[in-house]
Amino acid sequence: MSGWAGLLSITARVTLLLLLGSLLFSCSSLSQRVPEFALTKIEERDIKDASGKELVTEDDADPEDLEVFHPTDQWQTLRAGQAVPAGSHVRLNLQTGEREAKLPDTENGQSGTREERRRGRRRLGKVDVDANSFTSEELKKALAKMKASEKAERKAREEEVRKKFRPIEQLKEEFEKLNMKIETDYEIMVKLISKFNSSASTLDEKVAALYDLEYYVHQVDNAKDFLSLGGLQLVIEGLNNSEASLKEHAAFVLGAALSSNPKVQIEAIEGGALQKLLVILATEQPLAVRKKALFALSSMLRHFPYAQQQFLKLGGLQVLRSLFRHQGMELLRVRVVTLLYDLIMEKMLLEDSQHGEQMEEKMQQYQQVRLVPAVVEQGWCALVPNLLAMPEHDTREKVLKLVGVLVAFCREHYRGDSALGTALSLLRSEYEELAAQEQREGDKDGYFRELLGSVNTIIQELR
Structure with missing residues (x-):
């Protein structure tokens, strides 16, 4: 009995040792393999x-x-x-x-x-x-966010544009609320002419109507409509008005409508506008009225040889010459000199150009206009150079241009005019100095060099 007990004890001990060894081996193996088989997910x-x-x-x-x-x-x-x-x-x-x-x-x-x-x-x-x-899901979300961002930016830009500009529908609604509509130039001129012609309108209202009409009739088509509406004849009649302000603005509207518009020029001269303008310039009138009348006269005469011919027949040069006798008319004198220069050059340039059939007809009309002989006969050769004494360079420039054109017709008179010789010498000295200063400043073709050239040309012609 004791022998069996001892045997069992030995067997149990061996088994226990084997289990311990196996356990130690497993732990050792597990410890060595931890890096490879580390825990990949935890709760x-x-x-x-x-x-x-x-x-x-x-x-x-x-x-x-x-x-x-x-x-x-x-x-x-x-x-x-x-x-x-x-x-x-x-x-x-x-x-x-x-x-x-x-x-x-x-x-x-x-x-x-x-x-x-x-x-x-x-x-x-x-x-x-x-x-x-x-993951693909994350990429899809990122792409969706980018599209949403671009859409938001585009909406922001559109909203910014909407803030700057109002849609046409909104503008129409606002006009309707204000009971307004967009009127054409024709409709506006109809109202203005009616106001000017109405006996119920005050003086200020009539002047305001003329002031607005001047703005519209500058355009050629509007001026023709103004003519068809009877407005041209109304302003011509307004030149006879006793009120200086009405007379002034009527001449202003007339001059604007006449500018570079042959049809209106013909209707105006047939309506008696030329005679009325000359009467204003020949009689005692405020400077503002005469200024606008001279503007209208210049618009009628330029590029219209028939009107120039009638101007000479009605004694227009004598009327303009009378402006040189009155004090305070310096501004008008310069404008008269400019007008005469333009009319003389207009004819000379046409004579030098090539003539077509239409130009031949116009040339025949200009040949009947004997402006230069009338200028010489009425003493303009002595009258014009006196303006060289004025201090403004712009005035001198215009006078030198007209004197340069008249040299060919007034040479004998200019050669015997000692005052003109003295004036030209003084101008040459002054402009030589100013032209030299321009050149030192780097302006080789300056304004004063051009004036100096005009003075030297006249002096050379008179030698």
Whole structure:
């Protein structure tokens, strides 16, 4: 009996030793293989901080707030809240208690060559995206966000444009609310002519109507409509009005309608406008009235040889010459000199141009206008040079131009005019100095050099 008991005791001991050895072997083997078979997933709800409070997990965090972890072929520690790319290896380091991750091993134990990783990258819009770092669902969401952002920017730009410009529908509604409509020039002129012609209108209202009409009749088509509406004859009759302000503005409207408009010029001279304008210039009138009358006369005579011929027959040159006898008419004298120069040059340029059939007819009309002989006969050769004593360079320029044209017809008179010789010498000295100053300042073809040339040409012609 004691022998059997001893045998059982020995057998139990051997079995216990074998179990212990097997257990030790398993633990040793497990310890050696921990890096390879590290724990890849832990229950997020079991992660607590030192105080026992549960930490915020990736499942609880806002996906847009997660920081993406970029794995390499080496184990790296994961920070709280970092999102691990799909396919990465994750383990729990039993020694430190921290999670670690790295790229998955390839067949040869490496994490892939640089070229392989480079091929794994794709272009998404303007941003480089690693295809191994995000799932297809995440890429779709990113693309949707980019489209939404572009749409929002486009809407913002459209809204900004809408703020700057109002739509036509809104403008129409506002006009309707104000009981307004867009009127044509023709409709406006009808109202203005009616106001000017109405006996119920006050003097100020009539003057205001003429002032507005002057703006519209500058256009050729509007001037023709003004003629068809009877407005031209009304303003011609207004030249006889006893009110100076009405007379002034009537002449102003007439001059605007006549400018470069042959049809209106013909109707005006047939309506007696030329005679009325000459009467205003020949009689005692305020300077403003005479100024506008001279403007209307100039508009009627330019490029209209028939009107020039009638002007000479009615003694128009004598009327203009009378303006040189009165004080305070310096401005009008300069304008008269400019008008005479333009009319003389107009005919001379036509004579020098090539003649077509239409120009031949016009040339025949100009041949009947003997303006230069009338100028010489009525003493303008002596009258014009006196204006060289005026201090304004612009006035001198206009006078020098007319004297230069008249030299061919007034040469003998100019040669015997000692006052003209003295004036030309003084002007040459003055303009030589001013032209030299211009040249020193780098202006080789300046204004004063041109005036000096005009003076020298006249002096040369008179030698």
